[in-house]
Amino acid sequence: MDTNRIKRFATEARNILKAGIAAKITTLGFDKNGNVAEENKPQLMQGGSLWNEQLQTEGFYYQWMSLYNRIQQKGINEVYEEAAYTWFNRLCAIRILQKNNLCSPVLAYADTARTPVIVDEARQGHIPQMFLSPDNGGNEGGEELRQRLVELLDDDTKVTEQFAILITAWCHDNPIINQCFGSIADYTELLLPNNILAEGGFVDMLNHTEFITDEDFQSPELIGWLYQFYISERKDEVFAKKGKFEADEIPAATQIFTPNWIVKYMVQNTVGRIYLDNNPYETQLQKKWQYLVEPSEKPNDKTLLKYNELEDLKVADLACGSGHILNECFNLLYDLYIAEGYGRGEAVENIFSHNLTGIDLDTRAKQLSQFALLLKACQKDAAFADAHILPHVMDMAHVSPKMDDKTLSEACLEFMGGYEDVAGEMLAEDFELLKEAEDLGSIMCFNDDKEYLSMLRHQYAEWTENGTDDCPENIKQLLSGVQVILALTENYHVLVMNPPYMKSGNMNSVLSKYVKDNYEEAKADLFSVFMDMGMKRLIFGGKMAQINMQSWMFLSSFEKLRDIFLYNYVIDSMLHLGPRTFDELSGEVVQNTAFVLTKPRFSEYGMTTSLELDSKPLEERKAIVNKLMEEVDSGEFKKNIREAKGIYYRLVDGKNCADKEQMFLANKDGNEDGNRIYYPNVEQLNFGKIPGAPIGYWVSPKIQEIFTSNLALSAVASPCVGLQTADNARFLRLWFEPNYSRIGFGCENAALAARSQKKWFPTTKGGTFRRWFGNMYYVVNWENDGEELTNFKGSVIRNRWRYFTKCGATWSTIASGKPSFRYFDKSWLFETKGSVCFPEDEKKNNIIMGYLNSPLVSAFLQTLAPTLDYHEGPMGRIPYMDIEDSNLSDLVETNIAISKSDWDAHETSWDFQRNELLSIDTSTYMENINYEIEKHFEETGEHISISPAAPKLGSLEWRMEQYKTKWEHKFMQLHKNEEELNRQFIDIYGLQDELTPDVSLNEITILQQGEISIE
Structure with a gap:
């Protein structure tokens, strides 16, 4: 399926339909704001209506007034959207039915003039049965409608009007279209665009296969992709406004179509696994389930979920969107029924009546989901084309x-x-x-x-x-x-979802308050609220699978939610997907994880149940479980709770979604392909050994021990975030922009800074990857002890008591890779993106900085902050071994000095003095000779002697050669020092088997402007 073409079709169709509807509304007397002059309103008359000095039917009057009332109620833009998706959904659905031989080709062209078949047949006297029955297919005003059609058929120039009446009535008459999409609003017929049948118009796009192939039309996935791409521009519009999402904006803002292989993984490891647990000798279906993960250990029979009949299995997606996950659940359930000897029709009826439930906030999504499931049913058995039974899919419209x-x-x-x-x-x-259903949806x-x-x-x-x-x-x-x-x-046996993603800051007031009141431990994002809700809706022994954002695995805002996981549920398996899961297909750039969890059957052991634990405060809940694990002799309990083990797949390095799929399949059963992807037998409660309990499944036992046996960095050094101006253009300058005399350099305490009469003071502000010293470009307005900034609305002055007090180490809190730490002088201020770690004992600043720049900290932060957001929380939780070593301190001191000399050698430094070529002198020359002697010995083991010639101080060429040698010496010295520091820290922490002290030359952060190329 070429999703790029489908995306182009959906977005072009939306724009064509909206433009056509906007034009049509204008012809009906409305201006661009939805207002109508009194003289442009229709007048009801005996037996008809008068509008625009022309006689119209009485029905026209009521349709027009219905449109007018709807515009007054919802606004003209919302009516554009409603009418556009109404015609888009129905006409696409008709075309899909046609391609699946479930209806006549009513939209196909009968001639080169692009006359639809439904119109051509009516002109030839084959008027649809719906117009001949007494009530005309159940439509109000049926006789009037029939007469109107007959009159229009006499005028071949009225093809669009003929098509509008015929296709509207056809939609009412077709069981699938009518049941799935409901009645078309009475005014919608008026809004069928005049260009609907034009060359390049919407029907013309549907009738050509440039965008959608015949094979695509056979796939129920097509519905989901069309919906995803149709709302993509609306989604962009919602996010562009950068505010709270209102109820009618939530569906577009939170919809995302799940890649098919991930859906299969989730369904096969929930519905499929429960079936296999109850039918352990089944092998044929198991071979078919390509994405099924085999548990590393045989599960305990006491903890397995048992059911009597297939009809008993309750499976749901409570954020079902256009039904992709429901369709895959249908596929698997259908195979189960057929394997157990049910007939095709009986299997479908049971699935719709007993097994499958879907809910979505958005009526459009619910309609498409029902349609996709009915299409799936019809593909199994054409008898379902009469829609005598509907899938159990609900939305939040008309529930109040x-x-x-x-x-x-x-x-x-x-x-x-x-x-x-x-x-x-x-x-x-x-x-x-x-009453709040349209805001809250399934979390009620x-x-x-x-x-x-x-x-x-x-x-x-x-x-x-x-x-x-x-x-x-x-x-x-x-x-x-x-x-x-x-x-x-309901308590479900299986829940499978791709829940909506929405940060708490985007929640409107109704949603935000409800989430805080009812989902305190999961309130940071809507997806985590759905996690919490879903876990509570599971039956004991039931399974839930979700694909959502990986942030819940690591960030401190989800720490309480992780604790719920650790002490109440068991993660069976996880696909840690990382970035590039959706981006290629749908423009999304989120980082994801997909997982399957089980709600354990605590009650099998006569103990506190999971549901009872849910109602207790977090700390009490943890204490209860720990006490149980200490006291209970049951081997089964220990095995299934304390030693719960999961299987994890690290797919974060996959280049795209397809690449991640291949990585998973190649390593599913432990066949490593060179990279560490497969992590079996990961003990779940070991996550709690690391501060914040991140889901660090790849962390070795040795690193876990380091976390548990050492102080946190915050015990010896305080990572602190700095000031936030709220208006950088007003309060920040590059240091060379203001008058140099107004900059307060070297103020060693706050009182001196306040009395200095200076306005601008140096400040950190993050910057690129650079170690030891540098990235000092900015000054901030801190005149009169920051008077103006302090009083500015929106500014936040954090950790003020730290200003002008101590030296420390500063770093960029947002990075694209490894963090880098630089010397921070007490005379500087620090901004929110250039945080500072202040040692309690200033004498240990060098050792702490050397440690922070070592590969150990990078390894620790992969667990504490794998999102590359190196803020103060994870920094403070890094394990730290307090050591005294003057050699380490001296090495760091040298590194700072080398990096500072490099920084000051450029005019971008406020301490720049002169061009480096002019600084070359006799002492430089002698240092270079000594370097050449040392270098030769290191490379060959031979001692040589070099007799210095007379310095050629007047030669530019000679100066250039000495300049290169000087900085090569500094570069290689810095490289040597960094590797020595790494070696010593690795030895101190006992990580020789896991880390290497090697530093690549491109990680040495001097000579960053390309002055010298060091090979």
Whole structure:
């Protein structure tokens, strides 16, 4: 499937449709803001309407007024979007049905004039049956519509108007289109663009295979890609505004289509694994499941989830989007039913009736998901083309009834049988929450009283047993909401999701408050909220698979969530995907992980259950589990909880999604291909040995021991973030921009700086990879002890008490690779991207800086901050062994001096004195000779003597040669010192088997401007 072509089709189609609809709205009398002059409104008359000095049908008046009311309610831009996706979804769906031989080719061209078949046949007298039946297919005003069609058919120039009536009625009449996409709003027919049938128009695009091949049309994946790409521009628009996401913006902002192989991994290792656990002798299906991960140890039979019949398995995606994951669940469940001897139709009906549930916030996604599943069913058995049974997929539209509080309470009481006041009140409470459904979606937490829910299920079955036609109107209004309540209080055997991604800062006020009130430990992002919600919705022994952002594995904001994992659930396997999982396909640049977890069956051992643990404070929860693990003699308990082991695949280096797939398949069973990708038997509770409990599955036992047996760096040196100006253009300057006399160099305490009458003071601000000294470009306005900056709205002055106090080590908190640490002078200030580590004992600053620049710290930070965000949190958790060694300190002192001399040799330094060529003198010459002698001995083992000739101080060529030798000497000395420091720190920490002291020449950070090429 060529996704690039599909993306081009979807985005072009959206723009064509929106432009056509905008033009059509203009022809109907609306201006660009949705306003209409009074004289441009239609007038209702006896037997018709008058508009634009022309007679129209009475139906036109009501359609026009419906459009007018909708624009006043939602705004003209939202109506553009609604009408565009209405026609896009339905016409695409019709084309897909046609390509799958599930309907006649109504959109195909009958002639070179691009007349659709549905119009051509009507002109020849073959009027669709829907127009001949008494109610015209159930449409209101059917006789008027038929008469209007007959009149239009007499005029061959009215092909677009003919097509609009015919295709609208056809959509009402076709079971799949009507059931999946519902009734077309009465005004939508008015908005069918005039150019819908033009050359290059939307129908023309559908009728040609330049974008979508016949093979693509057979794939249910096509629905997901079309939806993903259709909303991609809308997604860009939402993110461009850089604010809180409103309810109608959340779907576009959070939708992302999951690569197919990752979906297969998630489904095969949840639904498939549970089936194999219950049918251990099944081999044929297992061979078919290419992405199934075999557990490293045979699971304990006591902890396995058991079920009686396939119909009992409850599988759900509670953020289903366009249904990609549901489709793969359908595929696997269908194979299970067929393997157990069910017929095709029986298998499909069972899946739709008993097994599969989907929910999404977005009505469009829900419609496409239902359509994709029905298409899948029809491909198995054409009898489902009449849509006599629908997949169980819900959205959040119309779940909140339009009733006042008193009427709603009475309706809830009636729904619950009219005699159970408490249950009626509970239902009314749940419907109060449903008022926020369009903001909250599947994370809503309803009353979970077992008796109440049992009664609610019973009453829902009672009201719907014989259909809903005879239900009172107030009861009908409750049914869709009750469906959602039941779905979101169900305990599932399997949950598989790609949840929405949204940082807490983008959540609107309703969503933000609800998340903080109900998901405190997972509030940092919406995806982590879905993790928390999903874990609680699992039955004991059930499995959940998700693909989401890897940030939850490492960042401190998810630390409490990780603790929930460690002490309540077992990670079966994980694909650590890293970057480039989605980017090639959908423009996403997030870093991802996909995983499968199990909710253990604690109750098998007669102990505290996981659900009971969930209700306790975190520290108490951890204490309970630790106590159980110490006291219980059960070998099964120890094996399945304390020594829970997972299998991890490190795919972060894959160049793209396809490359990651091949890496996984090549290493799935432990066949290493040279890189360390496969990590079996990783003990889950070992993660807790590292501060913050990051999911550092690759960390060796030796490094774990270093973390547990040493102080954290913060115990001996404080990593501190600096000031944030809120307006860099106002408060920051390059040091050579202001008057040099106004810069406060060398102020060694805050009082001296305040009295200096200076305005600008040197400040760190991160910068490129450079060790030991440098990256000092900026000055900040700190006049009168930072008076203006302190009082500026939005500025944040952090760690003020540290200003002008101590020397330290500064580093760039955001990096693209290894961190680099540089000397920080007490007379400087520090900014938020140029944090500083202040030693408690200033005499140890050199040793600490040498340690920070060693490969040990890079290795530790791969676990503490693999996202390359080296902020103060992970820096402070680095293990540190307090040592005294004057040799180490001297080596660092030399490195700082060499790097400072390199920095000051350039005019970009405020301490620049003169051109380096002019600094070459006799002493330089003698130092160079000594270097040549030492270099020769190191290379050959021979002692030589070089007699100096007379210095050629007047020769530029001679000076250039001496300049090169001088800086080669400094460069190689720095290289030698760095490797010696690394060797000593590696020996001190006992990591000789894991790290090397080697430093590549391109990591030596002097001569960065290409002055000399050191090979």
